[in-house]
Amino acid sequence: MTDMETPENDAPESPDTGEDTAQVPDLAAELAARDEEIAALKDKAMRAAAELENTRRRLEREKADASSYAMTGFARDLLAVADNLRRALEALPTAGVDGVKGGIEATERELIAIFARHGISRIDADGQKLDPNRHQAMLEVPSADVAPGTVVATLQAGWTIKDRLLRPAMVSVAKAAE
Template identity: 75%
Template sequence: MNDTDTSPEPEVGEAAAPPENTGPSLEEQLAARDAEIAELKDRLLRAAAETENTRRRLERDKADTAAYAMTGFARDLLAVADNLRRALDALPTAGVEGVQAGIEATERELIAVFGRNGITRIDALGQKLDPNKHQAMLEVPTADAEPGTVVAELQGGWTIKDRLLRPALVSVAKAAE
């Protein structure tokens, strides 16, 4: 017998006393640990998925911000384009060809700058009224066009990339009386 061991040893022929049940069995402890591990793995996977979704959303927001950052500037330039068009429309048909040619060249350059920056004019004339692109200002009775068709454009509409920058102000045909 070991000097440090003070527990009595069972005598020969005596059965050892069964250990007292002091808590969950080893199998129960392992099952509880496995369940905890599974829960932690699930939480980790969910956190990783949420992080990835957040990253993707931030990348999408960043791309939108870059694409549409110049919206205010573009709106301001639309007034310039409108004034150039009004000047061209007001010129007499005879004379001042040099001035007219200069204004037309300026307008072409402005339209080219718009195009390089994703700003495009909405084609309205002859199209069916689309409230997503057009704003009806007048209804004109006519037999020349189907009701609901744009017959005149009062002010051009524009888009920037895939978003409406300004709707086209239009006159729309209605049935002749």
């Protein structure tokens, strides 16, 4: 028997029953549904990967912030020591206590140097425009010398750690003279 005489080729053609044409649209619809499902799963996978990457970046940023600002509470506690050293210097009489004054000044300089090594710095407020993000206005003083809203005196120094506020400067602010 040759290839042309195989039983499959010898079979008479069956009359068209309509089953083959009904299966073609069903297969096309099923294929379209599968394509939509594949597209949806790809989208879902891409969104999950993006969310994972965003979470990783956020955690890295939080970790960096935690290490940079871990000593914030300790630094706030030490600000009281710096304030008390400054008050002690201001309360000393001008004569007769040069040794004590020199010792307190040296201690204050050392504390300020330690603060600087750890990114803690004093806010310079005198003569600047009032910034509610860095200054806390405690009182208003009538003044014809400076523009209203300008800091005329610092009552308590403000401090920052790197780029974050540790404590706002407590200041007196000029207001228009009456």
